[in-house]
Amino acid sequence: MENYGVYAARLAPEIDGLAPGHRACIGCGEALAVRLACKAMGENVIVSNATGCMEIISSQFPTTSWDIPWIHTLFENTAAVASGVESGLKIMAKKGIRPDKGTKVVAMAGDGGTSDIGLQALSGALERWHDLLYICFDNEAYMNTGIQRSSATPMGASTTTSPAGKQSIGQKTWKKNMPAIAVAHEIPYVATASPSYPFDMMEKIKKGLAVDGPAYVHVFSVCPTGWRSAPDLSVRLGRLAVQTGVFPLYEVENGKYKLSMDMSPLRPLQDYLKLQGRFRHLSEGTIKQIQDRVISDYEKLKQKCACGYV
Amino acid sequence: MGKRIGIEVSLAIAEAAKMANTDVVAAYPITPQTHIVEHLAELVASGEMNAEYIPVESEHSAMSACLGSAVVGARTFTATAGQGLELMHEVLYVASAMRLPIIMAVANRALSSPLNVWGDQSDMMAVRDTGWIQIICENGQEAFDLTVCAFRIGEDRRVLLPVMIHADGFYLTHVVEPIEFPKQEEVDRFLPPNQFPLPLDPDKPVTMGAFTPPVMYTEAKKAQEVNLRASKKIILEHWAEFGKAFGRHYHPIEQYRTEGAKTLLLTLGSFGETAMTAVDKLRSEGKEVGLLKLRLWRPFPFEEVRQAVGNAETLIVLDRALSTGGPGGPVFSEIRSALYSEKKRPRIVGFVAGLGGRDITVAEFEKMVKRSSELAKTGGEQEFEMFGVRE
Ligand SMILES: Cc1ncc(C[n+]2csc(CCOP(=O)(O)OP(=O)(O)O)c2C)c(N)n1
Ligand code: SF4
Ligand SMILES: [Mg+2]
Numbered sequence: 278m279e280n281y282g283v284y285a286a287r288l289a290p291e292i293d294g295l296a297p298g299h300r301a302c303i304g305c306g307e308a309l310a311v312r313l314a315c316k317a318m319g320e321n322v323i324v325s326n327a328t329g330c331m332e333i334i335s336s337q338f339p340t341t342s343w344d345i346p347w348i349h350t351l352f353e354n355t356a357a358v359a360s361g362v363e364s365g366l367k368i369m370a371k372k373g374i375r376p377d378k379g380t381k382v383v384a385m386a387g388d389g390g391t392s393d394i395g396l397q398a399l400s401g402a403l404e405r406w407h408d409l410l411y412i413c414f415d416n417e418a419y420m421n422t423g424i425q426r427s428s429a430t431p432m433g434a435s436t437t438t439s440p441a442g443k444q445s446i447g448q449k450t451w452k453k454n455m456p457a458i459a460v461a462h463e464i465p466y467v468a469t470a471s472p473s474y475p476f477d478m479m480e481k482i483k484k485g486l487a488v489d490g491p492a493y494v495h496v497f498s499v500c501p502t503g504w505r506s507a508p509d510l511s512v513r514l515g516r517l518a519v520q521t522g523v524f525p526l527y528e529v530e531n532g533k534y535k536l537s538m539d540m541s542p543l544r545p546l547q548d549y550l551k552l553q554g555r556f557r558h559l560s561e562g563t564i565k566q567i568q569d570r571v572i573s574d575y576e577k578l579k580q581k582c583a584c585g586y587v
Numbered sequence: 588m589g590k591r592i593g594i595e596v597s598l599a600i601a602e603a604a605k606m607a608n609t610d611v612v613a614a615y616p617i618t619p620q621t622h623i624v625e626h627l628a629e630l631v632a633s634g635e636m637n638a639e640y641i642p643v644e645s646e647h648s649a650m651s652a653c654l655g656s657a658v659v660g661a662r663t664f665t666a667t668a669g670q671g672l673e674l675m676h677e678v679l680y681v682a683s684a685m686r687l688p689i690i691m692a693v694a695n696r697a698l699s700s701p702l703n704v705w706g707d708q709s710d711m712m713a714v715r716d717t718g719w720i721q722i723i724c725e726n727g728q729e730a731f732d733l734t735v736c737a738f739r740i741g742e743d744r745r746v747l748l749p750v751m752i753h754a755d756g757f758y759l760t761h762v763v764e765p766i767e768f769p770k771q772e773e774v775d776r777f778l779p780p781n782q783f784p785l786p787l788d789p790d791k792p793v794t795m796g797a798f799t800p801p802v803m804y805t806e807a808k809k810a811q812e813v814n815l816r817a818s819k820k821i822i823l824e825h826w827a828e829f830g831k832a833f834g835r836h837y838h839p840i841e842q843y844r845t846e847g848a849k850t851l852l853l854t855l856g857s858f859g860e861t862a863m864t865a866v867d868k869l870r871s872e873g874k875e876v877g878l879l880k881l882r883l884w885r886p887f888p889f890e891e892v893r894q895a896v897g898n899a900e901t902l903i904v905l906d907r908a909l910s911t912g913g914p915g916g917p918v919f920s921e922i923r924s925a926l927y928s929e930k931k932r933p934r935i936v937g938f939v940a941g942l943g944g945r946d947i948t949v950a951e952f953e954k955m956v957k958r959s960s961e962l963a964k965t966g967g968e969q970e971f972e973m974f975g976v977r978e
Contacts, residue, residue, distance in 0.1 A: 320789055325655065338798065338803055347787075347793075348654075348795040348796050350654050351677060358651045361663075362787065364652070365611050365658075365660070365663075368611060374780070380789055397648070400644065401644030405643075
């Protein structure tokens with residue numbers, strides 16, 4: 278279809294929980310992801326947001342970008358705050374103190390706030406089965422504090438605390454599989470998503486909100502500042518991550534894996550890496566090693582999807 | 588009037604939270620607080636209490652969940668002790684700065700290391716700058732009464748602050764005392780429903796917890812300081828109302844046999860009763876000794892403390908916490924600073940004792956009085972002493 282790109286944007290809901298005018302860097306994929314998530318969430322939500330880029334760019338007192346009820350308290354506790362919100366709403370509705378308006382509860386955090394410092398609070402909230410949606414906006418490092426590595430930083434990426442050097446390839450560890458950790462809690466809904474596939478992403482946010490019980494959506498969030506990529510390439514990088522198999526899009530509904538789109542045959546990893554300064558130093562040998570791992574991880578994922586349950 | 592029953596103080600605190608019609612309890616167990624939260628879980632399980640009990644995975648999450656439930660307007664209660672209070676530390680500042688009326692019982696406990704589950708006031712003192720109202724109880728009746736009052740105080744629109752009710756671990760939490768329970772209707776009459784003025788609500792979206800740059804941070808902190816200080820008057824108002832309704836009267840500082848006393852002891856919490864016995868004994872020997880018991884720790888009752896000290900010549904301050912490498916126990920240094928600008932002030936002697944569950948007997952209080960006069964004579968009162976250390 279001609280001009281689909283122009284037409285498609287009109288299909289997105291007009292409401293903006295995250296209003297324009299915030300202070301994110303030009304080309305910030307995380308801000309785009311949050312905005313799309315808010316469009317999908319609608320207005321009947323309460324959001325608990327961890328410390329990180331998204332909180333900082335949207336909330337400098339006395340201004341705010343939020344058009345929905347929103348609370349930020351600390352870095353590692355957003356899931357716990359959200360579980361308090363959910364329990365509070367539930368009991369007050371039961372006691373008739375506050376009307377039940379069907380308000381949904383959403384917790385948001387970066388990859389650091391999720392897979393590192395906030396992992397315990399998240400695990401607790403999932404295990405206790407609070408009816409909430411947790412969204413991790415993964416830009417693969419602690420960006421807010423200046424591009425330090427997290428456990429979600431990919432192998433080989435140079436960050437300020439995993440710098441590339443004569444004795445270092447940059448990040449020395451494989452990216453933590455956070456969605457699999459969420460799946461291990463046997464919650465009803467887990468998904469990966471990317472704002473480069475906006476409708477797929479919004480659908481997943483809606484599903485996560487709709488299920489009874491906890492849901493987890495892991496959103497790929499390109500960060501031109503931290504990845505040293507051109508700001509106008511953010512959407513393309515998001516697509517390349519999917520097309521190369523670096524960040525496959527899938528859902529896990531009640532334990533059942535399903536690829537949202539199969540990208541095989543995968544594009545060569547280099548198509549993705551070469552656009553980012555954080556990988557510039559990598560030798561061919563290391564790239565090969567990472568390429569092999571991407572392929573084998575993708576195959577493993579496809580096997581999970583083939584047999585459905587794991 | 589309700590009825591008087593013999594009950595463990597921990598359970599009485601839980602009963603107070605129940606009678607206050609608490610909506611949400613988020614708690615993590617730690618000795619010596621466990622009996623409080625176990626009892627609450629039991630009350631919820633049996634249906635006697637209509638509340639959500641969130642069995643969180645840590646104290647950090649306990650207090651964080653409390654933030655969440657308080658910010659949607661639910662009446663919120665938790666309890667902790669020692670390490671748990673320390674794990675909550677950063678969250679405590681958020682609760683007070685966001686003006687969320689969370690009520691928390693603290694079973695005062697020593698801090699590791701070495702690991703020690705017994706009582707002292709190290710945990711309570713470590714959180715004295717977190718912006719909470721801090722009230723300490725001497726006995727079980729107080730623990731019950733002041734917990735009920737805490738909801739009315741914290742949720743008062745003019746206050747809107749979290750409140751800690753401190754009960755010394757084991758010495759108070761684990762003893763069985765006769766406690767007078769009011770009737771439910773009486774509590775309901777005393778305690779209006781929680782009406783948090785700005786709950787998170789999609790119908791009226793607000794942003795809570797915006798980050799604040801240097802141009803505004805000081806102003807935010809000043810507002811908090813003014814608010815916490817101003818809460819003293821309102822605390823007194825509610826305690827007076829409680830007195831009218833239930834006949835038990837509470838003040839920021841209690842005086843015991845202080846008439847004409849040349850020497851005053853000052854204690855916080857459960858050792859007050861032992862000190863009373865010591866004072867009785869010393870008085871019967873003709874010594875002019877009296878006792879001050881500080882109940883309100885934050886906001887610090889400067890006026891009341893100055894007044895209560897009056898014309899005493901020597902003031903002995905007992906601390907159950909150590910400000911390691913500092914100017915003496917926290918209570919000692921704060922009292923000394925509160926009296927510094929007085930024209931006529933007593934010699935102030937500080938003893939640190941009763942750490943990690945070590946008992947302080949009547950005889951030891953007597954020894955402290957004796958030792959204080961020795962120190963006063965040599966000018967040694969400038970220093971504090973760790974009392975009863977086995978060499
Ligand atoms: C207890 C605590 N430790 C450290 C910090 C400092 N800090 C704030 S945000 C942040 C990193 C955030 O990274 P991430 O969660 O990935 O979010 P991003 O900024 O990348 O979106 C760090 C380290 C903090 N605020 N609190
Ligand atoms: S540092 Fe990255 S994630 Fe943070 S605002 Fe800038 S582009 Fe977005
Ligand atoms: Mg990040």
